[in-house]
Amino acid sequence: MGFVALGVTGSVSAYKAVEVVRGLQKNGHGVVVIMTASAQRFVGPLTFEAITGRDVITDQFASGLNSSVEHVSMATAIDALVVAPATANVIGKFANGIADDFLTSLHLVTRAPILMAPAMNSNMWAHIAVVRNLAILREGGVRFVEPETGELACGWTGPGRLAEPDRIVEAVEEAMRPAGSLIGRCILITAGPTYEDLDPVRYLGNRSTGRMGLALAREAARRGARVIFISGPIGLDLPQGIEIVKVRSASDMHSAVMAQKAEADAMILAAAVADYTPMDGPRSEKMSKFEETLALTFVRTPDILGDLGRWRGGREKPVLVGFAAETEEVVARARAKLSSKQADLIVANDVSRPDAGFAVETNAVTLVTAESETEVPLQAKREVARVILDRVGLLLTTRATVNAG
Ligand code: CTP
Secondary structure: OOEEEEEEOOOHHHHHHHHHHHHHHHOOOEEEEEEOOOHHHOOOHHHHHHHHOOOOEOOOOOOOOOHHHHHHHHHHHOOEEEEEEEOHHHHHHHHHOOOOOHHHHHHHHOOOOEEEEEOOOHHHHHOHHHHHHHHHHHHOOOEEOOOEEEEOOOOOEEEEEOOOHHHHHHHHHHHHOOOOOOOOOEEEEEEOEOOEEOOOOOEEOOOOOOHHHHHHHHHHHHOOOEEEEEEOOOOOOOOOOOEEEEOOOHHHHHHHHHHHHHHOOEEEEOOEOOOEEEOOOOOOOOOOOOOOOOOOOEEEOOOHHHHHHHHHOOOOOOEEEEEEEEOOOHHHHHHHHHHHOOOOEEEEEEOOOOOOOOOOOEEEEEEEOOOOEEEEEEEEHHHHHHHHHHHHHHHHHOOOOOOOO
């Protein structure tokens, strides 16, 4: 369900990281492995590549990796940064803000929880420099899986042996455990475009990719909610641990949402639903070209959010959140939608900006309620999802009433 970056550094116990990867995968997490130069002297990247099914990052500036900015995009995508085994060297670099390779750069950029499992000689572990570095990192919120005491690879006996992989995996789970704010809640999210079929080979679609909806689903699941994710055709990897309903047309999406509406405590409609569909449905035969112009007649699709607003009437639940993709008068139009659809919150999206809206990883929105307008500046969709869910959480606890518009 989560996405973990696992840093492997240069210790004899680097081979044990393989078991950490397996344990995380068994729990349903995706793992990307980052190896420092010295780690590669102990284990080959191919081992990790084979078990993760992903490229192993071995070099900050490798071509094809989007080189120097890859650590920035990864930093916002991960749910945890784990370093196992962590040498005295990487602990020293993290503690002092040194960023001379991919792993240490990622450490400075990410805001995901960080967990380190140290492995080193007992005297190194007890050295004042290491003790000091550990204290600095602990103070900054880094968690540690303490090394075990036993026989070390160097022949000594004492503390410094890498913790068993099971313990490390357990600690990662703990670090990623949601704050729990949405435990016991069910959140229904729609995402992606809808496709209105014209004939057996053609359809009317739109540029939505489902990224914003997926970011919301991941974050809601991370906070402990049961998530029902109703999605039009999208090409994204979907996480485990959420309930996925795949649909194609606006009418399919309408039926899927209506079938589950009684389950949800909150509904966030992030899908870009087609407003029109061909009258009489798709043609059964492929349309051939023979005229110079083509005229098709379309009819309105059902308005899912509007129908939900009417169905809810004056009740307090579920909380209803809509999106408004606008190119001008963004807030005024969002406010009009808020009242016409009887929603509690409209997330207004200025899609005229090249860095926000469709097919990009970032978004800038304004949260519009009956009483307030809150600007959420440009940031990763994942961060925007956090802000939206904070607000939904608040609406859930204050048992939002339907606004009169
Ligand atoms: N929506 C819906 N069902 C539809 C169309 C839209 O539930 N048939 C939802 C979208 O998921 C979104 C909100 O309603 O949450 C967008 O509102 P809508 O009025 O459709 O906006 P646009 O089509 O973007 O704008 P306009 O009405 O100005 O064309």
